[in-house]
Amino acid sequence: MTKSEVILYIWPGQWSLHSFEPICLAAVIFLQxxxxxxxxxxxxxxxxxxxxxxxxxxxxQQHVVATLxxxxxxxxxxxxKNSPIIVSLTAxxxxxSxxxxxxxxxSIGDLVSHVFYAQHANWNELxxxxxxxxxxxxxxxxVPLRIRDVYRKRLEASDLWTLPGEEPEKKSFADRSKPETEQPEKHKDRFLRVFEREKVAEKARAIFDIYARLLDTKVYFYGDSPTSLDILVAAHIWILTQAPFPDSLLKELLKNTYPSLVSHADRIISLAFPSPDSVVLISRRKHSLMSLVPRFNLGRSSKAGAESSFDSYTWLWFGLAVGGATLYMSKVPFLV
Known part of the structure; x- marks a missing residue:
């Protein structure tokens, strides 16, 4: 390792987490x-x-490296040489791994995305x-709505865009003024929300069962030291159990049914962050008017994920701002 320091760029931390995004959190854990x-x-x-x-x-130094x-x-x-990360795995x-x-x-990534973007209370309140x-x-x-829309497409493909707890479709004043006994749709909506929540819980059980069996009674998935898999799983589980979600469906499921996975995540976090000042934060990227102008990267072949560019929206706002200012100036009489 040279004297030149590695600089890690991640989505910001939230709720006492080093980053609210699991892949970014895994990167922090890995480097730590x-x-x-x-x-x-x-x-x-x-x-x-x-x-x-x-x-x-x-x-x-002169290198820029992306993806975990x-x-x-x-x-x-x-x-x-002194890294506790396993590097000597068999083929x-x-x-x-x-x-x-x-x-x-x-799989677990989709569950985290579901909790963030498809559960109504979590999205609106947190x-x-x-x-x-x-x-x-x-x-x-x-931008937040754009991010959610990108995740929506991913979650729809995995049948996790069910919105348990989502408010029913808005009804007319006449429908809302009917007595409870005259609103069968309300009972139907309630039943559907309960059904969808159980469907999500069942899907989560199927996924968590796999990793609980893989871990079994071992300390780590492979050998006596953590691997990239340990770090990645721990980052996802840590977010699910530590973020203050108003709708704690999966948090309670993990803590009550899969304590081995929760203990595994706690072990990895404790190993990586033995003290609150374990990671040095340089700064948060400052916002300026230039942040409204999209950056061009001709070397990039494609844009992927929920973090991909929001260029069309940015150009729209920028165009409206410039156009509005031009229109205003054209109507203001010049002072002599």
């Missing part, structure tokens, strides 16, 4: 376990700074206000 004291963190809300259009990414798997590979290539274990890694991103405060005006009025 691999190169403690030799990296710093910058909170960022502009994924366009990344070569892939997604967070997290790192900068080190690429970050892990790069940092491991620095040959840190079979490496193949297994890679497969489980991708499964975790798609997630949307947190996202909105990260952005300046006018971005705070459309």
């Amino acid at each position: 376990l691999s190169i403690p004291g030799k990296f710093s963190v910058v909170e960022c809300t502009n994924p366009e700074l990344s070569p892939t259009g997604t967070l997290p990414f790192i900068s080190h 798997s690429a970050i892990m590979k790069y940092v491991m290539g620095l040959h840190e 079979f274990q490496k193949a297994q 890679t497969a489980w890694y991708e499964h975790c991103v798609s 997630v949307y206000p947190a996202l909105a405060q990260m952005y300046p005006i006018p971005q705070r009025y459309y």
Whole structure:
């Protein structure tokens, strides 16, 4: 490891978590376990700074590395001899670990996204206000909704966009004024919400069962030290159990039915963050008028994920602002 420090760019921390986004949190945990004291963190809300259009990414000397798997590979290539992260897996274990890694991103990752964006109380009371405060005006009025819309497409594909607890469709004044006995639709909506919640819980049980069996009575998934899989699973479970969700369906399910997974996540977090000042935060990216102008990266082949660009909305706001100012100035008489 050279004297040059690794800089990690992640989505901001919330609710005493180092980042509210599980992949970013996993990146912090990984670096803290691999190169403690030799990296710093910058909170960022502009994924366009990344070569892939997604967070997290790192900068080190002349290198910029994006995606968690690429970050892990790069940092491991620095040959840190005292790292507690396992690097000597067999070929079979490496193949297994890679497969489980991708499964975790798609399965437990979808559950986290469901809790954030598809559960009505969590979105309205916790997630949307947190996202909105990260952005300046006018971005705070459309970026959180844009992020949610991207996740909605992913969750619809996995049958997790069910919105348990979502308010029923607005009814006319005449319908709302009917007595309770004359509103059968209200009872139907209530039944549907209960049914959808149980469907989500059943899907979550099927996923958590797999990882509980994989972990069994072991301390870590492979060997006596944590691997990338341990870190990734722990980051997702930690967010589900530590964020103050108003709707605690999956939090209660984990704590009551899967204590081994909760204990595993606690173990990883305690190992990575033995003290509150374990991670050095450089700063949060400041907002300015230039943040309203989209950044162009000709070397980027595609934009992916919920963190991909919001260029069309940004151009709309920027165009309206410039057009409005031009129109105003054209109507103001010049003073001699």
